[in-house]
Amino acid sequence: MGKDKLRRFAENLSFERLFQPVFEEIYNRDYVLKGRWHEIFGNDNPIVLELGCGRGEYTVALAKKFPDRNFIGIDVKGARLWRGAKTIHENRILNAAFLRIRIDFICSCFARDEVSEIWITFPDPQPRKENKRLSSPRFVARYKTFMKTGGMVHLKTDNLPLHEYTKKWVTAAELPVYEHYTDIQSQCSDELLLNIQTHYEEMFSAQGFPITYLKFGLLEP
Numbered sequence: 001m002g003k004d005k006l007r008r009f010a011e012n013l014s015f016e017r018l019f020q021p022v023f024e025e026i027y028n029r030d031y032v033l034k035g036r037w038h039e040i041f042g043n044d045n046p047i048v049l050e051l052g053c054g055r056g057e058y059t060v061a062l063a064k065k066f067p068d069r070n071f072i073g074i075d076v077k078g079a080r081l082w083r084g085a086k087t088i089h090e091n092r093i094l095n096a097a098f099l100r101i102r103i104d105f106i107c108s109c110f111a112r113d114e115v116s117e118i119w120i121t122f123p124d125p126q127p128r129k130e131n132k133r134l135s136s137p138r139f140v141a142r143y144k145t146f147m148k149t150g151g152m153v154h155l156k157t158d159n160l161p162l163h164e165y166t167k168k169w170v171t172a173a174e175l176p177v178y179e180h181y182t183d184i185q186s187q188c189s190d191e192l193l194l195n196i197q198t199h200y201e202e203m204f205s206a207q208g209f210p211i212t213y214l215k216f217g218l219l220e221p
């Protein structure tokens with residue numbers, strides 16, 4: 001392992017708002033913060049998740065923009081989470097946190113009605129493994145266990161097949177689709193979508209890939 005990664009892992013241990021449960025704390029059991037995240041934030045404001053957050057650009061930017069909501073970025077890669085965790089630590093952004101887990105164990109970490117909204121930003125498209133896609137019915141069924149009624153999922157990706165796949169099954173399942181764009185630059189004017197760019201988004205945009213967006217609900221209308 002590179003020295004830089006080791007240095008980041010060591011520094012990660014010093015961040016109060018980076019939670020890194022070990023396998024035994026979440027496998028077939030509830031994590032100690034399940035149902036208690038409001039205690040970390042010291043308020044009952046709505047909780048928003050960013051799944052596969054990488055360096056956490058959306059988590060940080062949304063937390064700054066919406067001080068009356070709490071944001072938790074989730075990823076399995078500690079060296080990437082380091083960036084976001086360091087930023088919120090240094091800037092004392094108190095309505096954000098990061099959680100290092102495999103999202104497969106997300107149900108161990110959040111209780112019924114604990115989460116209001118989910119962002120999935122540039123997830124790995126997993127072309128051959130549908131069940132590993134963070135926007136597949138398998139994962140979305142997990143999110144339903146802790147989302148509040150009326151909760152929304154935002155999917156932002158450069159991968160058109162993943163966008164179309166998700167829109168197709170969501171529509172077939174009769175879940176409400178609220179917005180969908182195959183190229184946000186030319187089709188939409190929402191500054192949240194246009195002005196906040198993740199690390200992968202910057203890379204894909206620079207290569208000329210259009211960025212797609214899908215917003216859907218988790219309950220049948």
Ligand SMILES: C[S@@+](CC[C@H](N)C(=O)[O-])C[C@H]1O[C@@H](n2cnc3c(N)ncnc32)[C@H](O)[C@@H]1O
Binds near residue numbers: 076124
């Ligand atoms: C392509 S990167 C995108 C990162 C960031 N959202 C961005 O746009 O820059 C996908 C991220 O999802 C994370 N990821 C994929 N599957 C995951 C899983 N099952 N549990 C946790 N993280 C996962 C990876 O570790 C990676 O950081």
